[in-house]
Amino acid sequence: MNKVTIEMPLVSECSVTECAYNVSKNCHARAITVGDSVHPGCDTFMPESRHVKMTQTVAGIGACKTTTCKFNEDFECMTESIRVGMVRNEVNCMTFAMR
Numbered sequence: 401m402n403k404v405t406i407e408m409p410l411v412s413e414c415s416v417t418e419c420a421y422n423v424s425k426n427c428h429a430r431a432i433t434v435g436d437s438v439h440p441g442c443d444t445f446m447p448e449s450r451h452v453k454m455t456q457t458v459a460g461i462g463a464c465k466t467t468t469c470k471f472n473e474d475f476e477c478m479t480e481s482i483r484v485g486m487v488r489n490e491v492n493c494m495t496f497a498m499r
């Protein structure tokens with residue numbers, strides 16, 4: 401497997417424990433994708449009773465499509481880290497801030 405070294409913002413905390421990538425309120429996907437043009441949802445969310453075994457990985461933000469957020473530049477997240485949680489039954493980036 402090829403190795404890619406890249407700087408990315410991190411998911412510092414995720415309270416969505418029913419997601420397959422969540423262990424102890426941390427996200428262990430390699431990278432998540434956030435949002436559409438309006439809503440900053442976590443596109444990588446996958447409800448599943450089994451959970452990932454590789455818990456050394458700290459998830460980065462691979463891409464964010466929510467251009468209404470002030471931290472979004474050129475369809476990428478430019479802040480240091482984000483938190484993810486539930487807002488009105490949707491999995492959302494809690495760090496989202498309207499421009």
Ligand code: SF4
Nearest residue numbers: 414419422427442444
């Ligand atoms: S950030 Fe998204 S993919 Fe990661 S654990 Fe939370 S809901 Fe799942």
Ligand code: SF4
Nearest residue numbers: 440464469472477493
């Ligand atoms: S903070 Fe803003 S730009 Fe970063 S992932 Fe969340 S919604 Fe996207």
